[in-house]
Amino acid sequence: MPGRIQSIERAAAILRLLSGRSRRLGVVEMANELGLPKGTVHGILRTLQHVGFVEQDPESGKYRLGAALLHMGSSYLDGNELRTRALNWSDSLASRTHEEVRIGTLHDGRVLIVHHVFRPDDSMQTLDVGSLMPIHATALGKVLLATHPHVAEEVMKRELPSYTDSTITDPKLLRRELERVRERGWASEAGELQRLRSSLAAPIIDRTGRTVGAMGIFGGPERLFAARSPRPELLTHVREHAQAVSRELGAIPW
Amino acid sequence: MCVSTLRRYRASWARYRGKPQPGARRADRLTAWGLPMKERYVAAIDQGTSSSRCLVFDHSGRIVSVAQMEHRQIYPHPGSVEHDPLEIWAAVEEVVGRALADADLHPGDLAAIGIANQRETTIVWDRETGRPVHRALTWQDTRTEGLVNGLGVALGVDADSYTRSRTGLPLATYFSGPKLCWLLDHIPGLRDRAAAGELLFGTMDTWLIWKLTGKHLTDVTNASRTLMMNLETLDWDQEMIDLIGVPRSMLPEIRPSAEVYGEAQGQLGGVQIAAALGDQQAALFGQTCFSPGDVKCTYGTGSFMLLNTGERPVLSSRGLLTTLCCQVGDEQPTYALEGSIAVTGALVRWFRDNLELIGSASEIETLARTVDDSGGCYFVPAFSGLYAPHWRSDARGVITGLTGYITKGHLARAVLEATAWQSREVLDAMVADAGVGLNTLKVDGGMTANNLLMQSLADVLDLKVVRPIVAETVSLGAAYAAGLAVGFWTDREELRSNWHMAAQWVPDMDPRKRERGYRKWHKAVERATGWLDDDDLEE
Numbered sequence: 179m180p181g182r183i184q185s186i187e188r189a190a191a192i193l194r195l196l197s198g199r200s201r202r203l204g205v206v207e208m209a210n211e212l213g214l215p216k217g218t219v220h221g222i223l224r225t226l227q228h229v230g231f232v233e234q235d236p237e238s239g240k241y242r243l244g245a246a247l248l249h250m251g252s253s254y255l256d257g258n259e260l261r262t263r264a265l266n267w268s269d270s271l272a273s274r275t276h277e278e279v280r281i282g283t284l285h286d287g288r289v290l291i292v293h294h295v296f297r298p299d300d301s302m303q304t305l306d307v308g309s310l311m312p313i314h315a316t317a318l319g320k321v322l323l324a325t326h327p328h329v330a331e332e333v334m335k336r337e338l339p340s341y342t343d344s345t346i347t348d349p350k351l352l353r354r355e356l357e358r359v360r361e362r363g364w365a366s367e368a369g370e371l372q373r374l375r376s377s378l379a380a381p382i383i384d385r386t387g388r389t390v391g392a393m394g395i396f397g398g399p400e401r402l403f404a405a406r407s408p409r410p411e412l413l414t415h416v417r418e419h420a421q422a423v424s425r426e427l428g429a430i431p432w
Numbered sequence: 433m434c435v436s437t438l439r440r441y442r443a444s445w446a447r448y449r450g451k452p453q454p455g456a457r458r459a460d461r462l463t464a465w466g467l468p469m470k471e472r473y474v475a476a477i478d479q480g481t482s483s484s485r486c487l488v489f490d491h492s493g494r495i496v497s498v499a500q501m502e503h504r505q506i507y508p509h510p511g512s513v514e515h516d517p518l519e520i521w522a523a524v525e526e527v528v529g530r531a532l533a534d535a536d537l538h539p540g541d542l543a544a545i546g547i548a549n550q551r552e553t554t555i556v557w558d559r560e561t562g563r564p565v566h567r568a569l570t571w572q573d574t575r576t577e578g579l580v581n582g583l584g585v586a587l588g589v590d591a592d593s594y595t596r597s598r599t600g601l602p603l604a605t606y607f608s609g610p611k612l613c614w615l616l617d618h619i620p621g622l623r624d625r626a627a628a629g630e631l632l633f634g635t636m637d638t639w640l641i642w643k644l645t646g647k648h649l650t651d652v653t654n655a656s657r658t659l660m661m662n663l664e665t666l667d668w669d670q671e672m673i674d675l676i677g678v679p680r681s682m683l684p685e686i687r688p689s690a691e692v693y694g695e696a697q698g699q700l701g702g703v704q705i706a707a708a709l710g711d712q713q714a715a716l717f718g719q720t721c722f723s724p725g726d727v728k729c730t731y732g733t734g735s736f737m738l739l740n741t742g743e744r745p746v747l748s749s750r751g752l753l754t755t756l757c758c759q760v761g762d763e764q765p766t767y768a769l770e771g772s773i774a775v776t777g778a779l780v781r782w783f784r785d786n787l788e789l790i791g792s793a794s795e796i797e798t799l800a801r802t803v804d805d806s807g808g809c810y811f812v813p814a815f816s817g818l819y820a821p822h823w824r825s826d827a828r829g830v831i832t833g834l835t836g837y838i839t840k841g842h843l844a845r846a847v848l849e850a851t852a853w854q855s856r857e858v859l860d861a862m863v864a865d866a867g868v869g870l871n872t873l874k875v876d877g878g879m880t881a882n883n884l885l886m887q888s889l890a891d892v893l894d895l896k897v898v899r900p901i902v903a904e905t906v907s908l909g910a911a912y913a914a915g916l917a918v919g920f921w922t923d924r925e926e927l928r929s930n931w932h933m934a935a936q937w938v939p940d941m942d943p944r945k946r947e948r949g950y951r952k953w954h955k956a957v958e959r960a961t962g963w964l965d966d967d968d969l970e971e
Binding site for chain 1: 492494495792793794795797798878880881882883901902903932933934935936937
C-alpha cells in the first residue's frame with residue numbers, strides 16, 4: 179500500500195475546519211487551530227482556491243468553502259435514489275402519525291421536495307415532488323440549514339422573505355434557532371410558511387455522517403403541537419423513521 | 433427492483449422493529465384499540481420465489497413486524513429451477529418465530545395466519561413419512577416444454593380453446609399439472625406409488641398447510657394455476673386430469689381462499705390457519721380490489737396486472753389468463769383476468785448492467801428527466817419474444833425512431849415508457865375482454881418509487897394511478913383474508929377503510945399526443961416481430 183500524502187491530509191483538515199464553521203476563517207486562525215505553520219496553510223489555501231474548493235473574501239482576506247465543493251457535495255446522493263431507499267419508512271411514518279410526509283434536499287438555497295406521501299385520510303391531495311420550498315420557513319429547511327452552516331450564511335446574506343407574522347426573518351434569530359436545531363437533532367415550525375400549517379423534521383444522514391436530506395411531517399399546528407411544543411410521540415416517530423432511513427443509507431447505528 | 437436493497441431494507445426493518453421503544457409500541461396498541469389488554473394481530477406467511485417472509489399486522493392493517501429469510505435457487509440443468517421444500521419449511525418456521533419474537537408476541541396473540549405463496553411451483557411427497565420425493569419444480573422451470581407441446585399435438589388445432597374453456601389457461605410450461613406429470617414420468621417407481629395412494633401432490637400453499645396442520649388441501653386461486661381445476665365447478669376436471677395423466681387420489685381437496693383450514697401444531701400450536709392465496713391474487717386482495725372493474729398492477733422485474741371480473745369467469749380471446757380472484761368462506765367465488773409483462777424492471781436493470789449508463793436503478797429517473805420526452809424513440813424489450821396480448825415468440829427487442837438528436841436521456845425515457853406502453857396493451861386487452869370501464873389503476877411493487885414512470889403510466893393509460901400506503905400488498909392480502917375468515921375484521925368495508933392512498937398521479941397528456949404515441953408504439957412492436965428465422969433456432 180502506498181504511503182499517505184501529507185499535503186492532501188492537511189488540505190482535507192482545512193476543508194473540514196471550514197465546513198464546520200458558519201463564518202469565514204483567516205489563515206492565522208486556521209494555522210493555530212490545526213497546529214500547522216502559517217506558510218503551509220497559506221500555500222494549501224491558494225491551491226484549493228485555484229481549483230474552486232475555497233473562496234477568499236476580497237475585503238477581509240478570510241476564507242470559506244467554495245461553490246465547486248458545495249456543488250459536489252449536494253449532488254452526491256441522487257434524490258430519486260433517496261426516495262427509493264426511504265419509500266417504506268416514509269409510508270410507515272405517514273401511517274403512524276396520520277400526517278403527510280415529505281423528504282427534502284438542499285437545492286440552490288431552497289428545499290427540493292424529492293418525496294411526498296399523502297396524509298392517509300383519502301382527502302384530495304396533490305403530489306408536489308419536484309417543487310421548491312423556502313428553506314428558513316420549514317422544518318425540513320431548518321434541518322438542512324443547521325447541518326450546512328455555509329449554506330445558512332449564504333442564505334442569510336439575502337433578505338429572508340416573510341410569509342406570515344411568525345416567519346423568522348431576522349438572521350440573528352434564525353442563527354439562534356439553527357443552533358437549537360443542531361443541539362436537539364430536530365426542527366419544528368409552526369405557521370411560519372402558512373398560518374394554519376406546521377411541520378416537524380429530522381435529518382437523514384449517510385454513511386459518511388453527512389446530512390443528505392431531511393424527512394418530516396406536515397399538518398395543522400393543533401395536531402402537531404400541544405402547549406406550543408411539538409407532541410412528543412410525533413417527534414419520536416419522525417426522529418426514529420429518519421434514523422431508520424439513515425441506517426438504510428449505511429449510517430452508523432446509534 | 434434491486435434485491436440487495438430490498439434485503440437491506442428488510443434486515444433493517446427487523447432490527448428497527450426488534451430493538452427500540454417498547455413504550456411507543458404500547459402507545460400504538462392503545463390508539464389502535466383503546467383496550468391495551470385485548471389487542472391481537474394477524475400474521476401473513478409470504479412464501480415467495482426468492483425468500484420466505486412473515487409479516488405481522490395490527491387491526492389497522494399496519495406492519496408491526498417483519499422477518500425474512502432467503503432460500504437456495506437450484507439449477508440442475510439449463511431451464512430447470514428447483515427449490516428444496518424442506519429448506520423452505522425450515523425458513524418459514526424460522527421467520528414466523530422471528531417475526532413474533534421481534535414484536536414481543538406469542539402465538540396466542542395471533543388471531544389467525546394467512547398464507548400467500550409463489551404460484552404453480554410443484555411438490556410431491558410421501559403421505560406417511562412427509563418426505564418430498566424430489567425437489568420442487570418451480571414456476572420458471574421449463575423442462576415440461578416437450579410434454580406441453582405433446583399435449584398440444586394430442587389436442588390438435590382446438591388445444592387452446594379446449595384448455596381455456598375448462599381451466600381458463602392455455603397450455604404452457606408454467607402450470608403445475610404438466611410439472612406433476614413430469615415427476616411421475618421421470619422418477620422411477622413414482623407412478624406406481626402414486627397409483628397405490630402413497631403420494632401427495634401440492635403447490636406451495638398445500639405443502640405449508642400440510643406441514644402446519646397435517647391436512648391436505650389447497651385454495652381455489654392456487655388450484656386455478658394447475659391446468660387441472662374446472663373454472664365452473666371449482667373441482668378437479670376429470671378430463672384434464674386424464675389428459676395430463678395424474679391419479680386423482682394424490683390431489684388435494686380444493687377449498688375457499690379464506691376459511692379456517694385447521695389449527696397449527698408444533699411451535700404455532702393452536703393458531704388458526706385461515707387463508708391461502710396465490711401471491712398475485714393476494715396482492716389484488718391487499719389492494720382491496722374487491723369489486724368488478726377493480727384492477728391492480730405489481731411492478732417489479734416483470735409485472736402482473738389483474739382485473740377483478742366479478743362472479744363470472746371471462747374467457748379471454750386476447751391471450752390473457754382467466755383465474756380465480758378469491759373465494760371467501762361460502763360466498764360466491766370471484767374471478768380475474770391476468771396479464772403479465774415479462775420485461776419491465778428487468779429492462780431498467782439491463783440498461784444499468786449491460787449499457788452501464790446509470791449506476792443504480794433509481795438513477796434512470798434522473799437521467800430521463802434531463803430531457804422532456806423520448807425524442808420519438810421507442811424501445812420494445814422483446815428479449816425472449818412478446819407475451820400478452822401478442823404472443824409472438826419470433827419477436828426480439830428493437831429500439832426504433834433513432835436520429836442524430838437522440839441522447840442517453842431519450843433512451844432512458846424510452847426505457848420507462850416501454851413499461852407504460854406494455855401496460856396499456858395489457859389493460860386494453862382486459863377492457864376489451866371484460867367489457868368494463870375503468871377509472872383507476874392501483875399499483876404496488878418496487879418500480880412505484882419511480883415518479884416519472886408513474887406519471888407516464890397515468891398519461892399513457894389515461895387513468896388515475898394510485899399507490900397505497902402499505903406497499904406490502906401480498907402479505908397484507910393474505911392477512912386480510914385470514915382475518916376475515918376468523919372475524920378479526922368484520923367485512924370488506926372495514927378493510928377498504930384501512931386502505932389509504934400514499935400517492936396519486938393523474939393523466940396530463942394531450943389526447944392527440946397519446947394516440948400518436950400509441951400508434952408509434954404499435955409500429956415499433958411490428959418491427960420487433962418476425963425477427964427470428966427458422967435457422968436461428970437450429971443454433
